Amino acid sequence: MKGTVFNIRSFSVNDGPGIRLTVFLKGCPLNCFWCHNPESRSPEEEVVKSSQRVGDKCFEVDETIGYEMRASEILERALADKAFFEESGGGITLSGGEPMFQHEFVAEILQLCKKHDIHTALDTSGFAPTQFFEQVLPYTDLFLFDLKLMDDAQHIQHTGESNKLILKNLQHLVDQNKKIIIRIPLILGVTDTVANLTTIKGLLQKHKAIERIDLLPYHNLAQAKYARLGTPGPSAYLEGYPKEKAAEIRSFFQESVSVVSIGG
Numbered sequence: 001m002k003g004t005v006f007n008i009r010s011f012s013v014n015d016g017p018g019i020r021l022t023v024f025l026k027g028c029p030l031n032c033f034w035c036h037n038p039e040s041r042s043p044e045e046e047v048v049k050s051s052q053r054v055g056d057k058c059f060e061v062d063e064t065i066g067y068e069m070r071a072s073e074i075l076e077r078a079l080a081d082k083a084f085f086e087e088s089g090g091g092i093t094l095s096g097g098e099p100m101f102q103h104e105f106v107a108e109i110l111q112l113c114k115k116h117d118i119h120t121a122l123d124t125s126g127f128a129p130t131q132f133f134e135q136v137l138p139y140t141d142l143f144l145f146d147l148k149l150m151d152d153a154q155h156i157q158h159t160g161e162s163n164k165l166i167l168k169n170l171q172h173l174v175d176q177n178k179k180i181i182i183r184i185p186l187i188l189g190v191t192d193t194v195a196n197l198t199t200i201k202g203l204l205q206k207h208k209a210i211e212r213i214d215l216l217p218y219h220n221l222a223q224a225k226y227a228r229l230g231t232p233g234p235s236a237y238l239e240g241y242p243k244e245k246a247a248e249i250r251s252f253f254q255e256s257v258s259v260v261s262i263g264g
């Protein structure tokens with residue numbers, strides 16, 4: 001089966017344990033205003049203008065974001081890195097966008113990788129029908145699961161969708177005893193309020209099996225991506241997240257979760 005990918009990163013160290021091959025898939029049904037990967041949201045291939053410098057001249061060229069790949073081609077890329085995975089305890093991570101937007105493609109990649117004894121991780125917003133998660137459960141060793149906003153009205157306001165399905169899917173994965181790392185994007189004044197973080201902490205105290213949180217402080221490195229897409233990015237009104245505040249939030253969560261990292 002073929003799917004649409006927009007980037008593949010070898011030797012990644014922030015998307016799960018060890019050295020990883022991270023495959024970024026196109027398509028995401030959410031619309032988080034702070035999104036770091038705006039080029040991931042549309043499921044289609046997109047043509048954008050980009051500048052290329054040759055000597056002292058600059059040319060505008062068309063660049064296509066997104067390309068089709070077969071699941072077997074992704075397996076080949078993973079097998080090429082297998083020695084590094086074995087050495088470091090790494091594997092493959094499927095990210096996006098929202099990888100479950102192409103859930104059948106994802107299930108095939110994960111199944112192929114497990115057949116070859118490669119560790120698999122799925123980086124998800126949790127926003128997909130529960131039966132899609134059911135389909136990938138047997139082939140997924142680790143879920144990197146985003147929790148953004150616990151208040152449903154705020155979730156709708158800032159991402160465009162309700163969090164009810166996300167929380168249901170998290171509960172489902174916990175009930176299935178899956179390994180889960182919770183990832184929390186830190187957006188000043190939005191996700192980092194005392195009320196939001198306290199509610200997330202309360203939820204994690206109920207889910208003792210979740211032993212790790214990755215805090216993902218907002219940075220405005222995606223501004224160039226927004227410029228290429230011709231849309232205004234969030235950095236005009238969002239500053240990079242303050243380091244001291246991220247450290248305070250790490251201490252807050254360390255009271256109840258054994259591993260809390262900043263930056264994944």
Ligand code: SF4
Nearest residue numbers: 028030032035097125
């Ligand atoms: S879920 Fe992730 S990829 Fe989708 S819009 Fe939000 S930040 Fe972007």
